[in-house]
Amino acid sequence: MAHPDDVAAPRPGADRTASPVEAVDRALRVLEALAAAGPHGAGLADLAAGLDLNKTTVHRTLAALRHRGFASQEPSGRYALGPAATRLAEDYFGDENLPVLLHPALVALSREVDELVHLGVLSGREVVYLDKVEPERPVRVWSAIGRRSPAVTTALGRALLAYRGTDRAALAGYLDTAGVDAGHVWEALERARRDGYATEVEENEAGISCVAVPLLRAGAAVAAVSVTAPVERMTPSRVAGLHAAVARTLPPLLPAGLTLPRP
Numbered sequence: 001m002a003h004p005d006d007v008a009a010p011r012p013g014a015d016r017t018a019s020p021v022e023a024v025d026r027a028l029r030v031l032e033a034l035a036a037a038g039p040h041g042a043g044l045a046d047l048a049a050g051l052d053l054n055k056t057t058v059h060r061t062l063a064a065l066r067h068r069g070f071a072s073q074e075p076s077g078r079y080a081l082g083p084a085a086t087r088l089a090e091d092y093f094g095d096e097n098l099p100v101l102l103h104p105a106l107v108a109l110s111r112e113v114d115e116l117v118h119l120g121v122l123s124g125r126e127v128v129y130l131d132k133v134e135p136e137r138p139v140r141v142w143s144a145i146g147r148r149s150p151a152v153t154t155a156l157g158r159a160l161l162a163y164r165g166t167d168r169a170a171l172a173g174y175l176d177t178a179g180v181d182a183g184h185v186w187e188a189l190e191r192a193r194r195d196g197y198a199t200e201v202e203e204n205e206a207g208i209s210c211v212a213v214p215l216l217r218a219g220a221a222v223a224a225v226s227v228t229a230p231v232e233r234m235t236p237s238r239v240a241g242l243h244a245a246v247a248r249t250l251p252p253l254l255p256a257g258l259t260l261p262r263p
Contacts, residue, residue, distance in 0.1 A: 023061075026051075026053070026057070026061050027061050027064065027065060029051055030047065030051065030058065030061050030062065030065065030071070031065065031070060031071075031081070031085060033047055033050055033051060034047075034071060034079060034080060034081040034085075035081055035085070037079075037080070037081075039080060040078070040080070041074060041078035041079050041080030041081075042078060042079060042080075043077065043078050043079070044058060044059060044062070044077070044079065047062075047079065062079055065082065066082065068082075068084055069082045069083055069084030069085075070082045070084045070085045071085070089217065089257060098119065098121065098130055098131075098222075098223055099119060099130045099131040101255045102119055102131065102215075102223070102225075102254070102255075103131055103133075104253055105225075105249070105250050105253035105254060106119055106131060106132075106133045106225065107133050108249055108250075108253055109133075109225065109227070109245070109246060109249045109250060110133040110134070110135055111135075112245050112248075112249045113135075113227055113242055113245050114135045114136070114137065115135055115227050115228065115229045115233075115242070116132065116133070116134050116135060116143070116227070116228040116229065117132065117133045117225065117226065117227055117228070118131070118132045118143065118156065118210075118225070118226045118228060119131040119132070119223060119224075119225055120154075120156035120157070120160075120212075120223065120224055120225075120226065121160070121222070121223045121224075122151060122157065122160050122161075122164075123148070125150065125151055125152075125173070125174045125176075126148040126149060126150060126151055126157075127148065127149050127150075127151050127154050127156045127157040127160070127224075128146065128147075128148050129143060129144065129145055129146065129147045129148075129149075129156075130145065130223070131145060132144075132145060143228070149204055150174070150180075150204075151174055152171075152174045152175055152180055152185045153180055153200065153203045153204045154200055154203075154204050154210065154212075154226075155197075155198045155199050155200040155210035155211055155212035155224075155226050156198075156210070156212045156224045156225075156226045157174075157224075158185070158188050158189055158192055158198035158199075158200065158212065159192055159197065159198040159212040159213060159214040159221065159224040159226075160214055160221045160223075160224050161174065161189055162189040162190075162192035162193045162198060162214070162221075163192075163193070163214040163216060163219075163220065163221035163261065164220055164221050165220070166189060168182075168186060171185065171186060171189070180203070188200075195243075196213065196243070196247075196260070196261040196262070197211055197212060197213045197243045197246070197261075198211070198212045198213075198214075198224075199211050199212075199239060200212075201231060201234070202231055207230055207231055208228060208229070208230060208231060209228075209229060209230070209231040209234035209239075210226045210227065210228045210229075211226065211227050211234070211239050211242050211243060211246075212224045212225065212226035212227075213225055213226075213243065213246045213247075213250070213260055213261070214260075214261065215254065215258045215259075215260065216258065216259050216260065216261065217257055217258055217259075222258070225246065225250065227242045227245075227246070246260070247260060
């Protein structure tokens, strides 16, 4: 028999549809509350009050979540989201899944701008190209899925570094073998943070220029998408237009949890 406090009166704006399995619904609500509480977590009393549930009920739910690693308890007694919960998103947005999740968005973007589009992620000091979509017109750019390039010489890598909180000290680790000026790269990262996109002109391949936008999860870059074209087509106005096309085309096609930088 359910505890009389287990089911609360619907709050204004709440979903009034009864859950088919109350215990599962309760566990999901607790997970949402823990996620909203952030890394500092929340106490049992606060969780129970926020969910309009009896403390004993919430305690039992937390015990089940802790058993599977979806919740953890600090020495202070506060509860926080556990590693199993955060790993769900990491697995979903893993390198193997990203090309599948994002390929339709890349196709749409390539059709919109009629240029070569890449998807890349950081791997150590390098960018790895996970996917690409070529336009119908011939492209004189050599690229391949699985190819690696120094992160600091690519628009993809700069977009990723700029939105991972990379400071000057951390940037030094990416410059050791790249043969590029530290001040030049730092300015490129600063511009990327200001403008919401990164650029590169003939630094990775002669005659080729790129503009790249990071894909953010919880404010940090997990991947980046670039548009690549011959340098003669990448005038300042064209770069601005490409960024506008990315900002217009990608958001409706991104999986839940991924966003672009705010303008």
